[in-house]
Amino acid sequence: MPERVMAVVLAGGLARRMGGGDKCLKPLAGRPILAHVLDRLDGQTERVLLNANGDLARFAEWDLPVAADVVAGFGGPLVGVLTALEWAATHAPEITDVVSVPGDGPFVPRDLxxxxxxxxxxxxxxxxxAASNGQSNPVVGLWPVALAADLRHAVVEEGIAKVDAWTSRHGVATAEFDADPLDPFFNANTQEDLAKAERLLEAQSKP
Incomplete structure (x- = not known):
C-alpha cells in the first residue's frame, strides 16, 4: 500500500537558548522561520500539522491545524511525534505515516x-x-501511525524520552543527505544561529 504522509512541524519546546518564545516565529530574512519550513515542505505531504503549546491563536495566519502535546510537561520530540500520530489516527485516518521536522530548521530538504x-x-x-555530515538527525524521521499505541506506552508507562531509545526497538533506516554547501538540518537555536542562517540564505540566493 502506498504511503500517505502527513508532516508535523515540532514547535513545542521552550526555546531557552533563544531567550524564550517561539523559535519558529523568529524572523529570518524578513519572514518567520516557520514560513521557510513550510515552503520547504510544500508538495511533499498531504497534510501539515503544527505541534505547539500555549495560545494557539498566534499561528492563525497559517491556517493549519495545531495540536498541543498530548503528554504534559514539555517531554521533547517523542511527545511531539506521539501527538502527531494520535492526531492523525483521530482526524486523518487515511494517513499512514508522519514525517517530523523541527520548527527551527529552515533548510529542510525538498526531497525529504x-x-x-x-x-x-x-x-x-x-x-x-535523516542524517547529514555523518550525524544522524533522529528528530527528522518517518513514523508509522500504526505505532502510536506502542509509542504512548514507551513515553507514558516507561518514561522514555530519548528518540533513539525507542526507534532502536523497531529498526530504523537512515537517509543520508549532502551537507555541502549547507547542512539541510541546520537548527536556529540561538541568535548567533539566526545570523548564520541569514548569511546562508543570502549565499543561496546569489547567482
Missing part, C-alpha cells in the same frame, strides 16, 4: 519525504531517520 520512504523500503524497517 521521498528519500525517507526510499530508505525505509530498501532497509525493510518500520522507521526511517
Amino acid at each position: 519525504v521521498r528519500r525517507l520512504i526510499e530508505a525505509r523500503r530498501t532497509a525493510g524497517t518500520m522507521l526511517a531517520q
Whole structure:
C-alpha cells in the first residue's frame, strides 16, 4: 500500500537558548522561520500539522491545524511525534505515516519525504531517520501511525524520552543527505544561529 504522509512541524519546546518564545516565529530574512519550513515542505505531504503549546491563536495566519502535546510537561520530540500520530489516527485516518521536522530548521530538504520512504523500503524497517555530515538527525524521521499505541506506552508507562531509545526497538533506516554547501538540518537555536542562517540564505540566493 502506498504511503500517505502527513508532516508535523515540532514547535513545542521552550526555546531557552533563544531567550524564550517561539523559535519558529523568529524572523529570518524578513519572514518567520516557520514560513521557510513550510515552503520547504510544500508538495511533499498531504497534510501539515503544527505541534505547539500555549495560545494557539498566534499561528492563525497559517491556517493549519495545531495540536498541543498530548503528554504534559514539555517531554521533547517523542511527545511531539506521539501527538502527531494520535492526531492523525483521530482526524486523518487515511494517513499512514508522519514525517517530523523541527520548527527551527529552515533548510529542510525538498526531497525529504521521498528519500525517507526510499530508505525505509530498501532497509525493510518500520522507521526511517535523516542524517547529514555523518550525524544522524533522529528528530527528522518517518513514523508509522500504526505505532502510536506502542509509542504512548514507551513515553507514558516507561518514561522514555530519548528518540533513539525507542526507534532502536523497531529498526530504523537512515537517509543520508549532502551537507555541502549547507547542512539541510541546520537548527536556529540561538541568535548567533539566526545570523548564520541569514548569511546562508543570502549565499543561496546569489547567482
